[in-house]
Amino acid sequence: MNQTLTIGQGSASAQVGGADALTAPPVRASGLRVDFKGQPGVLSGLDWTLEPGQVVGLLGRNGAGKTTLLETLLGLRESQAGEVRLFGQPAMTPDDALRERLGYVPQHAALFEDFSVGDLLRYFRSFYPRWNDAKVDGLMSRWEIPRDRTIGKLSQGQQQRLSIVRALAHEPDLLVLDEPVASLDPAGRRDFLRELVDQVLDRGTTVVFSTHILSDLERVAFNIAFLHGGRIVLQAPQDALAEEVRLLAGSAAALDAAVTAHGGQVLRRREAGGSSRWLVRFPDRQPASDATLRCEALNLEDLFLELTQ
Numbered sequence: 001m002n003q004t005l006t007i008g009q010g011s012a013s014a015q016v017g018g019a020d021a022l023t024a025p026p027v028r029a030s031g032l033r034v035d036f037k038g039q040p041g042v043l044s045g046l047d048w049t050l051e052p053g054q055v056v057g058l059l060g061r062n063g064a065g066k067t068t069l070l071e072t073l074l075g076l077r078e079s080q081a082g083e084v085r086l087f088g089q090p091a092m093t094p095d096d097a098l099r100e101r102l103g104y105v106p107q108h109a110a111l112f113e114d115f116s117v118g119d120l121l122r123y124f125r126s127f128y129p130r131w132n133d134a135k136v137d138g139l140m141s142r143w144e145i146p147r148d149r150t151i152g153k154l155s156q157g158q159q160q161r162l163s164i165v166r167a168l169a170h171e172p173d174l175l176v177l178d179e180p181v182a183s184l185d186p187a188g189r190r191d192f193l194r195e196l197v198d199q200v201l202d203r204g205t206t207v208v209f210s211t212h213i214l215s216d217l218e219r220v221a222f223n224i225a226f227l228h229g230g231r232i233v234l235q236a237p238q239d240a241l242a243e244e245v246r247l248l249a250g251s252a253a254a255l256d257a258a259v260t261a262h263g264g265q266v267l268r269r270r271e272a273g274g275s276s277r278w279l280v281r282f283p284d285r286q287p288a289s290d291a292t293l294r295c296e297a298l299n300l301e302d303l304f305l306e307l308t309q
């Protein structure tokens with residue numbers, strides 16, 4: 001699968017789709033199932049909708065299926081069940097107009113190693129009517145990527161930056177990034193994140209990106225989605241997670257009473273030797289600790305561990 005080519009081939013004559021393409025959500029996945037040989041249910045009945053202009057950080061343990069999910073969303077991987085619609089169109093059969101609205105940074109930059117940087121950019125430019133030369137020039141000089149260098153001779157971090165430039169250059173409406181900052185140094189990560197935020201503020205781009213670097217998410221991802229057991233088990237804006245999700249500990253009866261009294265939604269239950277630990281979302285009122293119940297707020301890392309282990 002050559003991800004660079006699959007997403008990149010648009011045509012200048014493509015027309016924007018019908019009314020549905022203007023009103024439908026950027027991503028609507030329903031009932032997605034992806035099995036691998038020897039590993040069924042990497043995605044198992046996954047439903048997910050992204051609204052226009054959302055910035056969503058996708059979290060999950062190693063092997064949870066983040067790459068599989070992002071590839072399936074973009075129609076790069078077939079699912080055994082369910083479907084994905086992007087701006088109302090089936091992701092598996094995108095027309096040129098839809099392709100032009102998508103930007104993708106794969107986990108491993110799939111660039112042409114023998115091309116020079118300049119040739120690669122010229123090549124992709126020919127596919128996209130909305131290619132923004134000023135943005136490309138600005139990023140190339142800010143990120144110090146030499147245009148005359150052969151791609152195979154760039155460092156991993158430079159290749160990752162180039163892959164990001166390529167994905168941003170045609171001003172996509174939906175930007176999907178799979179661990180885009182894994183090879184970037186802290187300054188590069190910060191600059192990249194600023195660029196993402198600008199992109200969203202300027203153009204209302206919908207962005208989904210996977211990462212293991214929680215501090216980056218805390219900086220920019222207004223929404224966080226947790227992938228576990230083949231499904232999105234929780235998605236919410238960061239401030240809602242901090243305000244609404246609590247770890248309760250005590251007897252099962254005390255926890256049950258608190259959940260009922262405060263209208264909680266139990267996300268995860270753990271029972272051990274007569275004592276219970278439940279992760280609960282309380283959208284309205286959160287209980288306080290008392291003699292029978294411990295109630296704790298969690299930081300993002302603790303929440304991640306509680307939800308995904």
Ligand SMILES: Nc1ncnc2c1ncn2[C@@H]1O[C@H](COP(=O)(O)OP(=O)(O)OP(=O)(O)O)[C@@H](O)[C@H]1O
Pocket residue numbers: 036037039042060061062063064065066067068069
């Ligand atoms: N082509 C494939 N063939 C067989 N199994 C695969 C294939 N691709 C992925 N898998 C398996 O599916 C599971 C999910 O892999 P995936 O790469 O989607 O996880 P991930 O969440 O992106 O992981 P990481 O955080 O380590 O990048 C893993 O157990 C992996 O071994």
